[in-house]
Amino acid sequence: MMLHPELLRAARTAPAPLLRATALLALVTLAHAGQAVLLAVTLADIARGRTGRLPVLLGAVGAVLVLRAILVWRQRVAAADAGARIRSNLRDELLVQLGRLGPAHGDATRAGALRATVVDGVEGVNTYLSRYLPQLAVVCVVTPVLLVGVAVVHVWAAVVLLAAVVAALSVPRLWDRALAARGKEHWDTYEGLAADYLESLQQMPTLRATGAVRRRREALEERSRRLHRATVAKLRVSLVDTALTDLAIQAGTLGAVLLACASATAGRATGTGSYLLLMLASECFRPLRDLSREWHAGYVGVSAADGIAALRTARPAVPDTGTLAPAWPSPPAVVFSGVRFAYPGAGRPALDGVDLECPAGRTTALVGPSGAGKSTLLALLQRHHDPDAGAVLLDGLDVRELSLAALRRSIAVVSQDVYLFAASIADNLRLADPGATDERLAAACRDAGIHDEITALPDGYATVLGERGATLSGGQRQRLALARALLCDAPVLVLDEATSAVDQRREHQITEALRRAARGRTCLVVAHRLAAVRHADRIVVLDRGRVDDVGDHRTLAGAGGTYAALATADLSRRGER
Numbered sequence: 047m048m049l050h051p052e053l054l055r056a057a058r059t060a061p062a063p064l065l066r067a068t069a070l071l072a073l074v075t076l077a078h079a080g081q082a083v084l085l086a087v088t089l090a091d092i093a094r095g096r097t098g099r100l101p102v103l104l105g106a107v108g109a110v111l112v113l114r115a116i117l118v119w120r121q122r123v124a125a126a127d128a129g130a131r132i133r134s135n136l137r138d139e140l141l142v143q144l145g146r147l148g149p150a151h152g153d154a155t156r157a158g159a160l161r162a163t164v165v166d167g168v169e170g171v172n173t174y175l176s177r178y179l180p181q182l183a184v185v186c187v188v189t190p191v192l193l194v195g196v197a198v199v200h201v202w203a204a205v206v207l208l209a210a211v212v213a214a215l216s217v218p219r220l221w222d223r224a225l226a227a228r229g230k231e232h233w234d235t236y237e238g239l240a241a242d243y244l245e246s247l248q249q250m251p252t253l254r255a256t257g258a259v260r261r262r263r264e265a266l267e268e269r270s271r272r273l274h275r276a277t278v279a280k281l282r283v284s285l286v287d288t289a290l291t292d293l294a295i296q297a298g299t300l301g302a303v304l305l306a307c308a309s310a311t312a313g314r315a316t317g318t319g320s321y322l323l324l325m326l327a328s329e330c331f332r333p334l335r336d337l338s339r340e341w342h343a344g345y346v347g348v349s350a351a352d353g354i355a356a357l358r359t360a361r362p363a364v365p366d367t368g369t370l371a372p373a374w375p376s377p378p379a380v381v382f383s384g385v386r387f388a389y390p391g392a393g394r395p396a397l398d399g400v401d402l403e404c405p406a407g408r409t410t411a412l413v414g415p416s417g418a419g420k421s422t423l424l425a426l427l428q429r430h431h432d433p434d435a436g437a438v439l440l441d442g443l444d445v446r447e448l449s450l451a452a453l454r455r456s457i458a459v460v461s462q463d464v465y466l467f468a469a470s471i472a473d474n475l476r477l478a479d480p481g482a483t484d485e486r487l488a489a490a491c492r493d494a495g496i497h498d499e500i501t502a503l504p505d506g507y508a509t510v511l512g513e514r515g516a517t518l519s520g521g522q523r524q525r526l527a528l529a530r531a532l533l534c535d536a537p538v539l540v541l542d543e544a545t546s547a548v549d550q551r552r553e554h555q556i557t558e559a560l561r562r563a564a565r566g567r568t569c570l571v572v573a574h575r576l577a578a579v580r581h582a583d584r585i586v587v588l589d590r591g592r593v594d595d596v597g598d599h600r601t602l603a604g605a606g607g608t609y610a611a612l613a614t615a616d617l618s619r620r621g622e623r
């Protein structure tokens with residue numbers, strides 16, 4: 047009977063449906079008790095050979111049966127309704143929080159584990175709250191009423207039953223700590239396995255290419271066995287719990303039966319009294335038996351509660367304390383001023399005093415060897431992290447002064463890994479602007495150089511893509527992502543390695559598309575291949591977290607520094623292809 051604070055908090059998001067489900071459950075329990083009383087009276091009459099009231103009594107039993115069936119049906123509907131509300135409230139809250147936490151949280155948490163928390167964990171919370179919690183309330187409220195009913199018939203029997211109820215509720219609590227530890231172990235193992243499976247399924251091509259499918263399968267089997275062991279370990283403890291509850295119930299019932307028999311033999315009780323005692327003793331324990339059953343179903347919710355609480359209360363990498371939401375009548379200049387930043391736990395700073403201006407309405411290209419800090423610079427502009435020192439400014443405004451929503455509206459991004467959903471091309475594009483007309487979609491796709499290829503498809507813009515856009519080529523995916531970014535209509539456009547997955551002909555197409563897209567925007571482009579950034583107004587060479595040089599292609603190539611070395615490497619790579 048654990049009342050986890052996180053679960054009670056979730057309960058408070060749908061109090062009315064939960065109360066309705068609880069009230070109906072109490073009525074169902076009382077209907078059981080009413081039926082027991084009627085049956086006791088009927089049996090006593092039959093035993094005494096009095097048949098006069100029998101039709102009325104049997105009619106009443108039938109009526110209670112029908113009434114209870116209706117109540118059970120309404121109760122199930124109410125509980126399902128309460129569960130659905132709690133589920134959707136909690137999932138909404140967690141999804142909003144995931145959006146708030148931003149990509150930095152995603153880097154540190156495995157997608158499969160998150161999925162397990164948000165899907166299976168929330169499902170467990172639903173069962174706990176919509177079934178276990180109402181049952182617990184009924185035990186606390188209705189069982190005492192039934193005990194009072196028993197006390198009217200036989201005080202000592204009520205005392206014995208009370209002792210049994212208290213024992214059934216409290217003795218298993220001695221195992222709570224062990225159960226909590228096992229439950230946590232079970233949930234952690236489950237999350238780990240869920241994450242392993244998701245990664246294995248998503249990365250099947252990599253596993254095949256590296257010949258690691260069998261090894262991976264064996265590792266997953268071992269993980270499954272570990273989950274099985276954790277499940278059995280948890281069950282062993284929670285079955286002790288059930289056994290103790292059952293023992294207390296059996297002992298209580300037996301005690302009450304013995305007392306009823308003793309009273310009957312001693313002639314102290316009426317026949318009706320004895321029957322009532324026998325029937326009600328059993329009814330006193332019905333809510334407890336049901337509670338024990340619901341406990342097993344709802345326990346996943348308790349196990350997952352810590353993970354849900356941790357996710358819900360996790361602090362975003364950057365606080366959303368800015369309030370400005372500028373309208374940007376013209377594209378803003380982007381300035382990095384004395385920016386220093388080290389990833390948490392990293393020894394060396396990724397950016398070590400970067401001063402850099404990306405002029406308004408122009409394209410600035412960032413180049414540099416792998417690990418130079420190019421992507422980190424873009425991440426700071428988007429506030430995935432805040433710099434440890436220095437500031438990132440948009441037209442002189444520190445990005446921290448803007449609300450995160452306003453900042454996101456100001457910057458459109460085509461990132462290294464383009465993500466397309468298993469939906470139509472039009473739906474994928476409209477992620478950026480749900481109200482965009484077909485004409486706007488076509489205009490953005492023309493600018494991104496993909497319109498003609500889309501219209502050449504049999505279903506055109508209605509073509510449904512495979513998962514992650516699997517039915518498109520790498521270059522098509524990138525140009526579609528570019529079109530999507532253009533639909534955001536943000537004054538700042540950020541492109542990270544937009545040409546990495548394409549051949550030279552496509553690269554030329556994309557370069558052209560970028561030139562078109564960059565018009566009227568402040569554009570920051572990171573590219574490995576220098577061909578893609580040759581045309582840039584300014585090329586910034588980064589090396590080991592610092593600005594090494596700034597200029598245009600001609601001056602930098604002539605200067606013989608890092609850029610010239612990169613250009614030579616680029617040329618020889620092209621020669622190899």
Ligand SMILES: Nc1ncnc2c1ncn2[C@@H]1O[C@H](COP(=O)(O)OP(=O)(O)OP(=O)(O)O)[C@@H](O)[C@H]1O
Nearest residue numbers: 153389392396414415416417418419420421422423
């Ligand atoms: N999430 C992270 N956690 C810790 N260190 C990181 C993280 N991301 C990047 N780094 C480190 O920060 C430094 C800069 O990385 P960054 O990704 O910005 O380089 P880059 O210039 O974009 O490289 P590439 O061209 O290979 O993408 C590298 O030393 C890298 O190892």
